[in-house]
Amino acid sequence: MNPLYVQIKKRITENLVGGLWHPGQSIPSEIELAHSFNVSQGTVRKAIDELAAESILIRRQGKGTFVASHNEENIQLRFLRLTSSIGNKEKLDNRLISFGKEKASNGLAKTLKINNASTIVSIKRVLTFNQKPLILDLIKVPASSFRGLTPEKIVEKKGSMYRMYESDFGIQMLHAKEKIKAVAANSEVAKILGVKVNSPILSVERISFTYDNSPIEWRLGLCLTENHHYATELE
Amino acid sequence: MNPLYVQIKKRITENLVGGLWHPGQSIPSEIELAHSFNVSQGTVRKAIDELAAESILIRRQGKGTFVASHNEENIQLRFLRLTSSIGNKEKLDNRLISFGKEKASNGLAKTLKINNASTIVSIKRVLTFNQKPLILDLIKVPASSFRGLTPEKIVEKKGSMYRMYESDFGIQMLHAKEKIKAVAANSEVAKILGVKVNSPILSVERISFTYDNSPIEWRLGLCLTENHHYATELE
DNA sequence: GAGTGGTCTAGACCACGGC
DNA sequence: CCGTGGTCTAGACCACTCA
Numbered sequence: 264m265n266p267l268y269v270q271i272k273k274r275i276t277e278n279l280v281g282g283l284w285h286p287g288q289s290i291p292s293e294i295e296l297a298h299s300f301n302v303s304q305g306t307v308r309k310a311i312d313e314l315a316a317e318s319i320l321i322r323r324q325g326k327g328t329f330v331a332s333h334n335e336e337n338i339q340l341r342f343l344r345l346t347s348s349i350g351n352k353e354k355l356d357n358r359l360i361s362f363g364k365e366k367a368s369n370g371l372a373k374t375l376k377i378n379n380a381s382t383i384v385s386i387k388r389v390l391t392f393n394q395k396p397l398i399l400d401l402i403k404v405p406a407s408s409f410r411g412l413t414p415e416k417i418v419e420k421k422g423s424m425y426r427m428y429e430s431d432f433g434i435q436m437l438h439a440k441e442k443i444k445a446v447a448a449n450s451e452v453a454k455i456l457g458v459k460v461n462s463p464i465l466s467v468e469r470i471s472f473t474y475d476n477s478p479i480e481w482r483l484g485l486c487l488t489e490n491h492h493y494a495t496e497l498e
Numbered sequence: 499m500n501p502l503y504v505q506i507k508k509r510i511t512e513n514l515v516g517g518l519w520h521p522g523q524s525i526p527s528e529i530e531l532a533h534s535f536n537v538s539q540g541t542v543r544k545a546i547d548e549l550a551a552e553s554i555l556i557r558r559q560g561k562g563t564f565v566a567s568h569n570e571e572n573i574q575l576r577f578l579r580l581t582s583s584i585g586n587k588e589k590l591d592n593r594l595i596s597f598g599k600e601k602a603s604n605g606l607a608k609t610l611k612i613n614n615a616s617t618i619v620s621i622k623r624v625l626t627f628n629q630k631p632l633i634l635d636l637i638k639v640p641a642s643s644f645r646g647l648t649p650e651k652i653v654e655k656k657g658s659m660y661r662m663y664e665s666d667f668g669i670q671m672l673h674a675k676e677k678i679k680a681v682a683a684n685s686e687v688a689k690i691l692g693v694k695v696n697s698p699i700l701s702v703e704r705i706s707f708t709y710d711n712s713p714i715e716w717r718l719g720l721c722l723t724e725n726h727h728y729a730t731e732l733e
Numbered sequence: 734g735a736g737t738g739g740t741c742t743a744g745a746c747c748a749c750g751g752c
Numbered sequence: 753c754c755g756t757g758g759t760c761t762a763g764a765c766c767a768c769t770c771a
Contacts, residue, residue, distance in 0.1 A: 266740060292756060303742045308757090316551075318733050324757045325749035342732050348677075439732040442583075444723035445680035445698035463680040463698040468727075488679035492703075495730055497577050497674040498553050501747095501759060527737060538761045543738090559738045560768035 271300055272310040279319070279330060280474045286332035286429055290320070293328070319437060333425040333436065340423060342439055342471075344493050345398065345486055356394075357422035360387040360455065362414040364406055374470055375405055375478050382406040389455060390422060392491075396456045399485040408434065408479060424480075425471075434479060439471040443493065452485055465493060506535055507545040514554070514565060515709045521567035521664055525555070528563070554672060568660040568671070575658060577674055577706075579728050580633065580721055591629075592657035595622040595690065597649040599641055609705055610640055610713050617641040624690060625657060627726075631691045634720040643669060643714060659715075660706075669714060674706040678728065687720055700728060 265273075275290070284290045293311065297304040311328055314320040318341075321329045333341060340355075366380045375383075383403050390398040402424065404412075409432055420427040428434045447461040456464070467484040486493070500508075510525070519525045528546065532539040546563055549555040556564045568576060575590075601615040610618075618638050625633040637659065639647075644667055655662040663669045682696045691699070702719040721728070 268740075294756090305743085306741060309740085311757095322757065323750090325751080325755080327756060344732070437733075441730050441732065443678060443700065443728040443730065444726075445700040445721075446723075447698045461696065463682045465678065465680040465700075469732075486680075488681075491679075493678040495676050495678065497579070497676065497704075498672075503759075529737090540762085541760060544759085546738095557738065558769090560736080560770080562737060 267302055268306045268309040268313075271296075271302060271307060272313055274300065275310060275314060276319075276474060282433065284330050286330045286435060287334055289327040289329050317437070331435075333423060333429050342425070342436070342469075344495060345488075345491050346494050347392075348490055348492050354393060355422050356391045357418065358389045358391065359414055359417055360389060362386055362417070367403075367405075371403060371481060374481055375403075377405050377407070384409060384412055386417065388417070397487055397491065399452060399455050401483045401485075403481045404479065408432065428480075435473055436471045436479070437473055439469050442468045444468075446485075448485075456485070456487055458487065463488075467493070502537055503541045503544040503548075506531075506537060506542055507548055509535065510545060510549060511554075511709060517668065519565050521565045521670060522569055524562040524564050552672070566670075568658060568664050577660065577671070577704075579730060580723075580726050581729050582627075583725055583727050589628060590657050591626045592653070593624045593626065594649055594652055595624060597621055597652070602638075602640075606638060606716060609716055610638075612640050612642070619644055619647055621652065623652070632722055632726065634687060634690050636718045636720075638716045639714065643667070663714075670708055671706045671714070672708055674704050677703045679703075681720075683720075691720070691722055693722065698723075702728070 275296075278284055278290075290296070291299070293304050293307045296307045300307065311320055311322070315322050315328075318331055321331050323329065363385055364382050365385050367375065367377060367383045369379055371383065372379045372381060377383075382405075384406050386400070386402040386404075388400050388402070389396050390400065406412075409428075412432075416427055416431060417424070425436045428436060444466045446464050446466045448456065448458055448464045450460050452464065453460045453462060458464075465486040465488045467486060469480075469482040469484065470478050471480040471482070473479050510531075513519055513525075525531070526534070528539050528542045531542045535542065546555055546557070550557050550563075553566055556566050558564060598620055599617050600620050602610065602612060602618045604614055606618065607614045607616060612618075617640075619641050621635070621637040621639075623635050623637070624631050625635065641647075644663075647667075651662055651666060652659070660671045663671060679701045681699050681701045683691065683693055683699045685695050687699065688695045688697060693699075700719075700721040700723045702721060704715075704717045704719065705713050706715040706717070708714050
């Protein structure tokens with residue numbers, strides 16, 4: 264049998280998945296949860312501690328515990344690790360290049376855990392900072408999870424796909440795995456990003472997950488790193 | 499005033515810095531620590547919890563709490579994020595290219611928090627996997643912290659600088675920050691890594707820290723990513 | 734069986750935010 | 753002022769390791 268706090272953690276997660284508590288809103292207080300789950304406050308605390316460490320919940324002293332959201336005022340683009348090397352604030356923009364549906368390849372179907380040849384939505388877009396192209400994104404998501412996804416919705420949210428997934432489809436990105444390589448720009452990429460063919464490009468392949476480690480988006484980001492870098496920390 | 503458990507955490511850290519407890523060895527039990535610090539076991543527990551989360555201590559149920567070490571049997575190269583894309587186990591090797599002393603540039607002095615033009619040890623080496631060159635490392639550390647560092651010591655430890663820092667100099671690397679870019683190979687790099695000039699190369703700049711966030715090593719890793727990738731997770 | 738970390742409880746008090 | 757999360761305590765019991 265699992266420890267009690269793990270069971271509580273699971274029940275809280277179920278409430279989040281089930282849509283009982285919504286992103287940005289507060290969940291019941293620790294004392295209330297302790298009563299409704301018939302455990303001590305300390306046990307609820309430990310469960311919430313872990314969820315907070317995973318950035319699924321956010322504690323605010325004196326106010327309550329809140330469901331994490333991509334729609335927060337301050338933090339936009341929670342998953343964007345690319346930052347300017349010279350440190351100036353920059354204006355982000357989003358230009359859609361193509362939008363269409365296609366059949367998933369076997370490899371993609373496997374990583375997204377969907378049936379072979381399922382329909383997926385394929386999106387190509389460019390992120391620009393200060394008018395200059397910076398990242399070419401190729402994004403693929405299962406069509407079944409995103410019925411009603413249109414080019415207009417992408418343009419509307421100005422770059423933050425995850426905000427849109429959350430507010431328009433009730434799907435929350437919680438964590439992601441990335442594989443990073445250095446590659447040479449081919450002619451198409453070079454043209455879109457405005458560099459010479461064979462210029463070095465940072466390739467960032469990402470698989471994003473929602474609750475219970477379900478993969479929900481595959482993405483390939485091709486980034487210019489002349490004046491920017493991908494920042495990370497090791498422990 | 500800081501919370502009690504933060505004070506306890508600090509006192510435990512001081513014992514680690516002061517060399518009272520050594521890497522790989524166990525520290526006193528929670529109950530003993532609680533008595534000697536005159537606090538409850540729960541408070542010691544919370545302090546240790548945080549240190550364990552930072553990979554500074556390692557808990558082992560039934561055995562005790564241990565000081566983390568780079569000399570662990572299983573985990574070698576704790577900070578190496580580059581892995582094979584095809585997933586086969588590979589044999590790592592280490593070839594020293596150059597070893598010398600020089601004056602720190604102003605920029606380097608600033609990042610390592612040492613005086614301008616202090617003496618630093620500069621090391622160039624290649625890591626090979628399965629006989630093929632994979633990473634060209636340029637490493638710079640303050641000479642004052644590593645008196646007696648010789649080329650022989652580097653060759654001896656076969657690649658793990660951090661093991662050597664720990665066992666030969668009592669300096670423990672705890673965490674690091676990295677900046678990643680894609681760059682083009684210049685002629686020297688191309689020659690050493692065995693690729694064409696202007697091939698795309700993954701550039702990983704790392705600053706490593708010991709206790710209290712003191713920087714102790716600057717490193718630039720130039721990696722081939724044809725068959726390998728840098729792996730990371732986002733939360 | 735003795736000793737370690739891991740879980741759980743109950744209750745007290747503190748620090749912060751907002752009415 | 754009240755309700756929230758944050759800290760601290762004391763004590764009970766469980767789960768694991770090793771002699």
